[in-house]
Amino acid sequence: MSKTLTEKILSKASGKSVTPGDVIEVKINIVAFHDLTGYHVIEVMEKADMMKVHNIDSLVIAFDHLVPPPDVRSAEIQQYIRKFVKILNVKNFHDIGYGILHQILLEKYVLPGQIVIAADSHTTTSGALGAFSQGMGASDVAAIIITGKTWMTVPHPFKITLSGKLKEWVTGKDVALEILKVFKADYFNGMAIEVFVENPNSFPMDYRATVANMGIEMNADTLMFIPDEVTIDYIKYMRGIIPRNILPDKDAKYIDEYTMELDKVELLVSAPHSVDNVKSVREVAGIDVDYVFIGSCTNGRLSDLEIAAKILKGRKVKTRCIVIPASWNVFKKAMELGYIHTIVEAGCIVTYGTCGPCIGGHFGVTAPNEIVVSTSNRNFIGRMGSPQAKIYLSGPSVAAATAILGKIAEPGDLK
Amino acid sequence: MIIEGRVIKLGDKIDTDIIIPAKHLKYTEPEYLAQHVFESIDPEFHKKAKGAIIVAGKVFGMGSSREQAAIAIKAAGIKAILAESFARIFYRNAINNGLPVIVCPDITKEVDEGEIIKVNIESGEVIVENRIIKCKGITGMALDILRAGGLIEYLKNLEENR
Numbered sequence: 001m002s003k004t005l006t007e008k009i010l011s012k013a014s015g016k017s018v019t020p021g022d023v024i025e026v027k028i029n030i031v032a033f034h035d036l037t038g039y040h041v042i043e044v045m046e047k048a049d050m051m052k053v054h055n056i057d058s059l060v061i062a063f064d065h066l067v068p069p070p071d072v073r074s075a076e077i078q079q080y081i082r083k084f085v086k087i088l089n090v091k092n093f094h095d096i097g098y099g100i101l102h103q104i105l106l107e108k109y110v111l112p113g114q115i116v117i118a119a120d121s122h123t124t125t126s127g128a129l130g131a132f133s134q135g136m137g138a139s140d141v142a143a144i145i146i147t148g149k150t151w152m153t154v155p156h157p158f159k160i161t162l163s164g165k166l167k168e169w170v171t172g173k174d175v176a177l178e179i180l181k182v183f184k185a186d187y188f189n190g191m192a193i194e195v196f197v198e199n200p201n202s203f204p205m206d207y208r209a210t211v212a213n214m215g216i217e218m219n220a221d222t223l224m225f226i227p228d229e230v231t232i233d234y235i236k237y238m239r240g241i242i243p244r245n246i247l248p249d250k251d252a253k254y255i256d257e258y259t260m261e262l263d264k265v266e267l268l269v270s271a272p273h274s275v276d277n278v279k280s281v282r283e284v285a286g287i288d289v290d291y292v293f294i295g296s297c298t299n300g301r302l303s304d305l306e307i308a309a310k311i312l313k314g315r316k317v318k319t320r321c322i323v324i325p326a327s328w329n330v331f332k333k334a335m336e337l338g339y340i341h342t343i344v345e346a347g348c349i350v351t352y353g354t355c356g357p358c359i360g361g362h363f364g365v366t367a368p369n370e371i372v373v374s375t376s377n378r379n380f381i382g383r384m385g386s387p388q389a390k391i392y393l394s395g396p397s398v399a400a401a402t403a404i405l406g407k408i409a410e411p412g413d414l415k
Numbered sequence: 416m417i418i419e420g421r422v423i424k425l426g427d428k429i430d431t432d433i434i435i436p437a438k439h440l441k442y443t444e445p446e447y448l449a450q451h452v453f454e455s456i457d458p459e460f461h462k463k464a465k466g467a468i469i470v471a472g473k474v475f476g477m478g479s480s481r482e483q484a485a486i487a488i489k490a491a492g493i494k495a496i497l498a499e500s501f502a503r504i505f506y507r508n509a510i511n512n513g514l515p516v517i518v519c520p521d522i523t524k525e526v527d528e529g530e531i532i533k534v535n536i537e538s539g540e541v542i543v544e545n546r547i548i549k550c551k552g553i554t555g556m557a558l559d560i561l562r563a564g565g566l567i568e569y570l571k572n573l574e575e576n577r
Contacts, residue, residue, distance in 0.1 A: 023555050023556060036437075036440055036441070037480065037481070037482075040443050040482060040483075043443060044566075044567060047567055048567045048570050048571060049571075050570065050574070066441075073441045073442075074441060077441060119480055120479070120480050121478065121479045121480045121504055123480075134503075134504075135479075135480040135504055136480060136504060136507060137480050137481070137482035137485070137504060137507060137508035137511060138480075138482045139482060139508070139511040139512070139565070139566040139567065140507055140508075140511060140566065143566055143570055146570070147570075151556045185428060185474060185477065186427070186428070186473040186474045186500060189473075189474055189500050189502070189503070190503075216478075219474050219477055219502055219503070221503055274428060359437040360436065360437050360438060361437055361438070378430075378432065378478060380430045380432040380433060380478060381432065381433055381455055381456070382432050382433070382436045382455045383432045383436075383437075387436075387455040387456075
C-alpha cells in the first residue's frame with residue numbers, strides 16, 4: 001500500500017505497517033531538552049529511580065531559555081543539569097553561548113526520516129528537514145531517555161502544496177500565518193501536515209524552519225517539509241554529509257489537501273491574544289508600538305537578520321528594539337556579512353543564544369499596556385511578561401519597518 | 416472509575432501561558448504551582464478549584480510542553496477535565512500525572528457552571544441531573560498509565576514485572 005511520509009517514518013520506527021489512528025510504540029532517533037524543561041526531566045528520572053540513558057548518542061541538551069542565567073534559581077537549574085551531563089557523560093551538550101535548541105538541532109543533528117522528540121513544544125521546527133518531530137512533557141521525555149521509545153497515535157496526514165513564488169518582503173512567517181488564517185488553531189489537531197514545495201528553491205530552509213516551528217500553533221502533531229534538494233544542500237553545507245532521502249509514495253492518500261499560491265500571500269500579523277487572530281498589515285497599520293523584538297526559534301535566523309538589516313540600513317529606530325540571533329553560528333555569519341553592524345547602528349540592542357523575551361523570562365519583558373511587535377510564535381495573554389501587554393506577531397520585514405516608524409508598518413511605508 | 420464534582424466552565428483555546436505563566440516554570444512543587452494556576456485571568460481560581468471538574472471548549476492546553484500546567488491544575492484540586500478537544504502534549508502530560516482528561520464533543524453546550532456532574536472515565540458517560548451524555552472514555556495505553564497513577568509509577572511497575 002502506498003504511504004505518506006508520516007506513515008513511512010512511523011512504520012519504520014514501529015516495525016509494522018501503520019495506518020492513521022493506530023496506537024503504536026516507536027523507537028526515537030533524537031531526544032532533547034533545554035534548561036527550563038531539562039531539570040524537570042532529570043527530576044522525573046530521579047523520582048523514578050531510573051538514572052540511566054538508553055542511548056547517549058541520541059540525547060541532545062542545549063541551554064537557551066535561562067541564558068545567560070538572570071537569577072540564582074536559573075543558575076542553579078543549569079548547574080544541576082551540568083552535573084547530570086558530567087555523571088552520565090552526555091556528549092551532545094551545548095552550554096550557554098551555542099544557541100536555541102531547535103536551531104542547533106537543525107544545524108547539527110536532525111536527518112530526514114528521523115523521529116525527534118524534545119521537551120519543548122516548538123520541536124516541530126525539525127520538520128523543516130523532513131523529520132517527524134514533536135514536543136512532549138518532562139515525564140514523556142524522561143521515559144524516552146530511559147527506554148529509547150514512546151507510544152503515540154498515528155496522526156492523519158494532511159497535504160499542503162506551496163506553488164509559485166513569494167512577493168518581496170513576504171516570508172515563511174506570512175505563510176505560517178496564512179495557514180492559521182485559513183484553518184484556525186484547532187483544525188489540524190490529530191493531523192500531521194506534509195508540505196510539498198513545487199519549486200524547491202523558491203522556499204529556502206530558513207522559511208521552512210519558521211513554518212515548521214509554527215506547526216505547533218496549528219496544533220498539528222507535526223509539520224514536515226518533504227525533503228528535496230534544498231534539504232540535502234542545507235545538510236551538506238552545514239555538516240559536510242549527504243543524507244539519505246525519504247519521500248512519500250506518489251499516490252499516497254491524505255485526509256485532505258490544500259494548495260497555497262505563494263504569489264497571493266500578503267504581509268500578515270497575528271493580533272492579540274491569539275496566534276490565529278490573523279490580519280493583514282494594512283488592517284492594523286498605524287497602531288503605536290513601544291517595543292520590537294526580532295529573534296526566537298521562529299525568526300532568529302540569517303535570512304531574518306538579512307531582511308531586518310536591509311530595512312534598518314541608514315535609518316534609526318523609534319521604538320525600543322531587541323534583536324537576538326538564534327545561534328552562535330547565525331550570529332557569527334550575520335557579523336561577517338555586516339548585518340549586526342547595521343542593526344546596531346540603527347539603534348537596536350543585539351544579544352544572542354537565548355529565547356530571551358519570547359517566553360517573558362528576561363532580556364526585555366513587557367510592562368502593562370505596552371504594545372509589542374515580535375517575530376516570535378505566541379501572543380497569548382502574559383506570554384512576554386505583563387498580562388496587560390498586547391503582542392502582535394509578524395515576520396522580520398514588518399517588525400523592522402515598525403521599529404523605524406514607531407507604529408505598525410510594512411517596508412513599503414518607508415520613505 | 417466514577418468522578419463527581421462541580422463544574423467550572425472555561426472557553427476555547429485555553430493555553431498553557433494562561434494556565435501557568437513561564438515565570439513559575441523554575442519550580443515543579445505542586446503546592447507552589449497550585450497557588451498560581453490561572454492567576455492572570457482569576458487570582459482566586461485556586462480557592463474555588465478543590466473538588467471541581469473543568470469543562471472547556473476546543474484544544475484545551477494548547478501551547479507549550481510545560482508539564483507544570485497539568486501538575487498545577489491537579490494540585491489545585493481539580494478532579495478531571497472534560498473538553499471538546501485537547502492539545503496533544505497537554506493531554507499526555509495530564510495522563511502522565513494522573514489527571515483524567517476526557518474528550519467530549521459539544522460538552523460546553525450541555526452543562527452549566529456550578530452544576531454537579533458524574534463522569535465515568537472509562538466508558539465516557541457523563542451524568543448531569545437525569546441526563547446521560549456520551550463522551551469518549553479513556554482507553555488503551557493512556558488508561559494503563561492513568562490507572563498506575565501516572566507515568567513514573569507505570570514505568571516502575573514495568574521494571575518490577577520484568
